[in-house]
Amino acid sequence: MRTMSAIDQAPAAIQFPTLAPPRRYLFGPGPSMVHPHVYEALSKPIVGHLDPYFIQVMGDVQQLLKPAFGTSDGATLVISGTGSAGMEAAVTNFVEPGAKFAVFANGYFSDRLTEMAKRNGANIVRFEKPWGETYTDDEAKDFIQRERPKAVAYVHAETSTGALQPGHAICAAAHEVGALVIADCVTSLGGVPVEFDRTGIDIAYSCTQKGLSCPPGLSPMAMSPRAMEWLRARTTPSRSWYLDLKLIHDYSTVSHRYHHTAPISMFYALREALLVIADEGIENRWERHRRCHKSFVKGIEAMGLSLFVPEPHRIATLNTVRVPDGIDEAKVRKHLLDGPGIEIAGGFGPLAGKIFRIGVMGPLATEDNVQFFLTEFKKALH
Numbered sequence: 001m002r003t004m005s006a007i008d009q010a011p012a013a014i015q016f017p018t019l020a021p022p023r024r025y026l027f028g029p030g031p032s033m034v035h036p037h038v039y040e041a042l043s044k045p046i047v048g049h050l051d052p053y054f055i056q057v058m059g060d061v062q063q064l065l066k067p068a069f070g071t072s073d074g075a076t077l078v079i080s081g082t083g084s085a086g087m088e089a090a091v092t093n094f095v096e097p098g099a100k101f102a103v104f105a106n107g108y109f110s111d112r113l114t115e116m117a118k119r120n121g122a123n124i125v126r127f128e129k130p131w132g133e134t135y136t137d138d139e140a141k142d143f144i145q146r147e148r149p150k151a152v153a154y155v156h157a158e159t160s161t162g163a164l165q166p167g168h169a170i171c172a173a174a175h176e177v178g179a180l181v182i183a184d185c186v187t188s189l190g191g192v193p194v195e196f197d198r199t200g201i202d203i204a205y206s207c208t209q210k211g212l213s214c215p216p217g218l219s220p221m222a223m224s225p226r227a228m229e230w231l232r233a234r235t236t237p238s239r240s241w242y243l244d245l246k247l248i249h250d251y252s253t254v255s256h257r258y259h260h261t262a263p264i265s266m267f268y269a270l271r272e273a274l275l276v277i278a279d280e281g282i283e284n285r286w287e288r289h290r291r292c293h294k295s296f297v298k299g300i301e302a303m304g305l306s307l308f309v310p311e312p313h314r315i316a317t318l319n320t321v322r323v324p325d326g327i328d329e330a331k332v333r334k335h336l337l338d339g340p341g342i343e344i345a346g347g348f349g350p351l352a353g354k355i356f357r358i359g360v361m362g363p364l365a366t367e368d369n370v371q372f373f374l375t376e377f378k379k380a381l382h
């Protein structure tokens, strides 16, 4: 066997410096800060993807996801891919070619959903609103009753705008016309309540690198009993083999027969991230985020700045702040990154140059960190 030192002395190791990523404060919309326990989990020895130990880890993750999503009888599983893989899985499995698909379109991610559905041959109808606005119960109901779609999609926490869309009225109206509801919970899961069962969501997908404070790479999903029944009854195969939820559900929860090689280390990380959340208590975590959000808003308003989204429709973990007149937002972001090493994001699409997107979530959601951020942000603005 070749010794490690022989490898260490290979020319490549001399040419490339040791990996030493800068330490950042990730106050953006994601990826968010990772808990030290999660980093530790990533360095544990890997086992095979069919090893009984790994099957147990997958089972633990599915179980731990239930309280995070707020479901008791929904099926939970994890897609090997980022949040967009969960989005694509939802669309390709639950929107058949030719089927009418209604999209609440008020931001960047509802446009991505639309694009995926278009590629899947759906008959798309969109209820368009300017970015940052939300839908009232009556608007949601009228749209669904008028269109009578087979599936409906909305973005619970629209990361491009900072707006939170409640789903109760959408789900109730959709169920009246026999439609399934897909909810994008990529930014909300782990940060703000998703309430999967109580809302009546049929299919929810998320990611690991935002509200769950884990590195990117996996997409947790929840499916209602109605969604599972619909999936079992579907006779045409999903257009995507890799994202076929029948096959993934069978691999991850039923037969444990090989479908693809699950990213073992990321499952370890997700299990640990969910345990960190369970230790704190999901409700306590939401409350901590709410408290920090209030304190953040207070500080921002005290600086004479304002939030982009009106009061009852804000995402507690992702604040969108209007860029004041005469300020170049890209310069502010560069100043924060180069100085204290703080990452925040700007707006894009119609909101380019108009907003800052500032995440206060996971390990960063403490009063001290909020004050630290506000102080540095104020300096950067000056």
Ligand SMILES: *Cc1c(COP(=O)(O)O)cnc(C)c1O
Binding pocket: 030, 082, 083, 084, 085, 087, 109, 155, 157, 158, 159, 160, 184, 185, 186, 187, 207, 216
């Ligand atoms: C980040 C995000 C996605 C896409 O997730 P990726 O992990 O970047 O693939 C989808 N929807 C929303 C609302 C998001 O914020």
